[in-house]
Amino acid sequence: MKKNLFTLLAAFVGFTSNGQTIESIIGSDIAQGEKMKSWTAEALNTAQDSSNKIHGDELAKQYGFQGGLVPGVTISAYLIHPAIELWKEEWLNNGYADCRITSPLYDKELFTVDAEVVDENKLNTTLVKSNGSVSANATMSLSNDLSNPPTRRGDELVDDNFAPPEASFEVWKKLESEGCKAFRFNWGGKDPLVYLKDSSLLPDLLQPDLGGMANLSFLLGCSNWILAGNAYMNPWVHLQTVSQNYRAVSMETDLIAEMSVNKFYEKKGHEFIDVDVNLFDQKDNSCVMTINLVAIFKLRGS
Numbered sequence: 001m002k003k004n005l006f007t008l009l010a011a012f013v014g015f016t017s018n019g020q021t022i023e024s025i026i027g028s029d030i031a032q033g034e035k036m037k038s039w040t041a042e043a044l045n046t047a048q049d050s051s052n053k054i055h056g057d058e059l060a061k062q063y064g065f066q067g068g069l070v071p072g073v074t075i076s077a078y079l080i081h082p083a084i085e086l087w088k089e090e091w092l093n094n095g096y097a098d099c100r101i102t103s104p105l106y107d108k109e110l111f112t113v114d115a116e117v118v119d120e121n122k123l124n125t126t127l128v129k130s131n132g133s134v135s136a137n138a139t140m141s142l143s144n145d146l147s148n149p150p151t152r153r154g155d156e157l158v159d160d161n162f163a164p165p166e167a168s169f170e171v172w173k174k175l176e177s178e179g180c181k182a183f184r185f186n187w188g189g190k191d192p193l194v195y196l197k198d199s200s201l202l203p204d205l206l207q208p209d210l211g212g213m214a215n216l217s218f219l220l221g222c223s224n225w226i227l228a229g230n231a232y233m234n235p236w237v238h239l240q241t242v243s244q245n246y247r248a249v250s251m252e253t254d255l256i257a258e259m260s261v262n263k264f265y266e267k268k269g270h271e272f273i274d275v276d277v278n279l280f281d282q283k284d285n286s287c288v289m290t291i292n293l294v295a296i297f298k299l300r301g302s
Contacts (some may be wrong), residue, residue: 038112039082044197045107046217047071052228054235063235063299070105072238073220077195079125079138080216082115084203086123087142092205092213092248094146099138099220100240105129149246149287150278155182155258158229167231167297169264172273175230176261183226184282187214188252193221214249223277223291226257233297242292247281249289254282262292269300
């Protein structure tokens, strides 16, 4: 099951590997095409207790995986880590990222992120597991024109008693025509979500103990949470996000997430969902990020 599923995912996102060694960014003094030291870390499953049991060992093994899957948004944060090191807060204020997951990554698994500077405003990264296989890849850039950010629609905020319907083509069609529930998420609190077990290994501007800005595991995670909050899915698999930052998110910021359904379809027995999610600062309703999310909401045979 695992081989067939991720063969499909690789084909879906159009990923191919040419065997080129790309090295990651550790500083901002870099010339076009320059190769530098790779970034290596230990993967952290940030969603072991999620209602999506694909992140737990028991159900994941039923689908042929070695164990619970590290969330796609966490893998995406690993891919984006070199961009934060390179461009720092400038990327959090106007950075673009297209992150594609092609094979599973597991808790405590060692990985390396290789990167290449395409030009002064563009960076490509690849996440390689310790066995040499590629798990994900991304393109990041700095955006020059952010003159027309989305505006908040005012979608109805979900209440505590809301129970989402089970995801299906009929449910997605209804959400597409009638609209989705909005959700509120807070960056901060006693235990903010981070993508490494030791938060001191994060870039300084992302470390919660230093009053850090919201990291991409949290920000992209908001798109996962609002998707699952509007339609119950178990198990489901995150495939790709395309995101645009408009402003860094400081500690103790409440965000309002609004979602719209783009399309839903079947491919080789798997059922896919494609949504747009916009994140707004609750205080002034300004857009801080847009996210396009593609996922398999129903695996073949589930």
